[in-house]
Amino acid sequence: MKKLIIIIIALCLGSCSQPEQNSDESDSDSISSTTKSMPEKIPDDFNFSVQFGVGKKNEINTFKGTVTKDLISDGTATTEIILTDLELNDIYEKMKEVNIIETKTFIPEPIDGMVCVQQPHGEDIWEIIIKGETIIYSFSEEYCEPTNDAEELMDLRNYVFDIIKSKDEYKELPPSKGGYD
Numbered sequence: 538m539k540k541l542i543i544i545i546i547a548l549c550l551g552s553c554s555q556p557e558q559n560s561d562e563s564d565s566d567s568i569s570s571t572t573k574s575m576p577e578k579i580p581d582d583f584n585f586s587v588q589f590g591v592g593k594k595n596e597i598n599t600f601k602g603t604v605t606k607d608l609i610s611d612g613t614a615t616t617e618i619i620l621t622d623l624e625l626n627d628i629y630e631k632m633k634e635v636n637i638i639e640t641k642t643f644i645p646e647p648i649d650g651m652v653c654v655q656q657p658h659g660e661d662i663w664e665i666i667i668k669g670e671t672i673i674y675s676f677s678e679e680y681c682e683p684t685n686d687a688e689e690l691m692d693l694r695n696y697v698f699d700i701i702k703s704k705d706e707y708k709e710l711p712p713s714k715g716g717y718d
Contacts, residue, residue: 575638576668579629585665587694591657591717597701599625600666604701610715616706624700631693637665641686643676653681657717661694 586598594607597618605615620628645652658679665672676687683691701707 575633575636579626580668582666582669583625583629585628585663587661587663587697589661589694589698590659593660593662595698597697604707606707606710607713608711609713609717611711611713614710616710618701618704618706620700628693628697628700631696632665635689635693637693638667638670638672641674641676641690642684643674643687645680645682645684654679655681661690663690663694 584599586596586600588594588596590607592607594605594613596603596605598604599620602617602619603615604618605613607613656679658677660677661675663672663674674690676690678687678691680687
């Protein structure tokens, strides 16, 4: 079991913590991988999606203007929800606070050669477009002691989800039935 955890950690260190970015250095407002700073104002092309929870069945997707809710034993339900300009600006400001374009670390350092894991666990996949660049993060909530970067993105996801849950369209979705063991 120790060897399996160490192998998983080694595999993920190279791929799980690096954002995928496409850069266009000719635009002075573009995101530079050397400066790692976001444009001050929200870009016109800013959009994001986040899939989260057990099986990543919940999704908030501003590209499509949809939200999908995990109904657990009843499958999923999707509805249209459009975030206001003010809500998008607030979310963008939160992303600036955590410097969403900066390289993140999601795998905790082993303590005495071990990493505590839990089941079941949620997973998050973020896809964010800023100034034509795509940033993708994928991380698991399986670790008992998540990294600061994982905690920041979970807080960001919860902030966005709280906005979504306050909307009538979301409230009209059926309730979830059952649970995950």
